[in-house]
Amino acid sequence: MFTDLQGKVAAVTGSSRGIGAAIVTRLVEEGMNVVINYHSDKEEAQALADKLNGLKSGKTTIFGGDISDENTAHDFVTAAIDHFGKLDLLINNAGIETQNPTHRISLDDWRRIIDVNLTSFFLTGRSALNYFLENDIKGNIINVSSVHEIIPWPTFASYSASKGGVRMLTQSLALEYAAKGIRVNAIGPGAINTPMNQDKMSDETLRVELETLIPMKYVAEPEVVANVAAWLASDQSAYITGQTIFVDGGMTLYPSFQGGKG
Secondary structure, eight states, X not given: OOGGGTTOEXXXXXXXXHHHHHHHHHHHHTTOEEEEEESSOHHHHHHHHHHHHTSSSOXXXXXXXXXTSHHHHHHHHHHHHHHHSOXXXXXXXXXXXXXXXXXXXXXXXXXXXXXIIIIHHHHHHHHHHHHHHHTTOXXXXXXXXXXXXXXXXXXXXXXXXXXXXXXXXXXXXXXXXXXXXXXXXXXEEOSBOSGGGHHHHHSHHHHHHHHXXXXXXXXXXXXXXXXXXXXXXXXXXXTOOSOEEEESTTGGGOXXXXXXXX
């Protein structure tokens, strides 16, 4: 447990399910108050909030909307301040993907992936930074990226491009605001058992194929990402900024060379 997190306030985008829900749960267990963001399924978000509000720890509220919209992104950050009185931590987790040969990707599809996976991070980050700077707060921003910020992924060019952008956005913001005591880091999950990967996890052939890309040979649960998020949110990581921590079972270690091959 990270006792310094008790009473602090976080806002987490794309957090009604999967990795986002696991992060929210962990932060609330640490005693933080958290704004849960959902895009369309209000009932799912409210069910998570009701469950967590029953704990003897932090509290939650929900905020619906497309976080890639400029006004919505700003209102999301403001909602945390209005509801809980302040903001200490922003976690950008919203993300979508679509598979298509690159020569067949429509401009609309490309823009939608970039808007959600990258532009929304800029929009919420800008609002949070303005609040931190205006109130002299040593705030914290954590961007949930992917192993594909460094691993090319054919037929997922838009997704990989967006995550590569997240890497450079994270590093640039970290360098720009380090002197103000504002930290910006990223988490790069590998294969995680989330709704996005449900088709692969439910098909034996696809699951085994996926596991061959992971040196540790298994797909992890979302809680492993939440553990890293809580640590990055805490003072125990106070001297770390501009870094991506990969939570991937070794996927970024060129697994085809495992066993001395090559």
